[in-house]
Amino acid sequence: MTHNKPLSASALLAAKKRAVFRFVGLQLVLAFFLSVGIFVIFDGLHAYSFLAGALASVLPSLYMAWRVFGHAGTRAAKDVVRSFYRGEAGKLVLTALLLMAVFIFIKPLSAGALFAGFGIAILSHWLSPLLLKH
Template identity: 45%
Template sequence: MAKANSSGIRRPPIAKWFLAEGVVLAVVSLAFLGLRGQVAGLSALLGGLIFLLPHGYFALKAFRYTGARSARKIMSSFYQGEAGKLILCAILFTMVFKWIQPLDVAALFLTFAIMLITNWITPLLLGSYTQQS
């Protein structure tokens, strides 16, 4: 259950969402491994991690503060988190393309895209955090 602050607005259940996204990543990576081999499986895993790691950084930065009194800190944290997420994505993609050979580029990008879509629908599938209990 998401934790409510004094204003009654709940923090999103980030850990629950990351667990669900981790399960999706494991399933997708194993599917690539089984269907297309070891290189595709590893490439899929790396594509998912390139999404999850920067997104985790964003979540840590963006959801540090709550409450109306912290509005400026919240906005600043969101901007810092988003900038950091984009920079981390670029660094991780660069590292993978530079150091991982052989690489199944299709599996890498397809899994990244699957994780992006999963991230959009996870809150819908696991229930909204804004509902009051």
């Protein structure tokens, strides 16, 4: 018979940090494999447009995770909240900049595939409770 000991605050934070970064990594892998599938079924234009859209969502999420969890050790609650708000603001700005850069610099571009990749990356966040609860 095993007894489950409650995790310390630092161990719980470390577990959450690993889970969040693992989820963002899973999003990157999913985006890549879906892009390969799109390339096989359709063509390169739709594949790289899809990947660009997915990355415009996932890379800002990675930035947000880094802002919130990128610090070692425990911090005051005020600092954690400040990191969260800065991370969220940065995520929104980075998302806008990435989408703008995609539309300006990637030619030709399939807008439908781009928004499909962006949307699927956003919808994949609905899976996070299943993956982050462990």
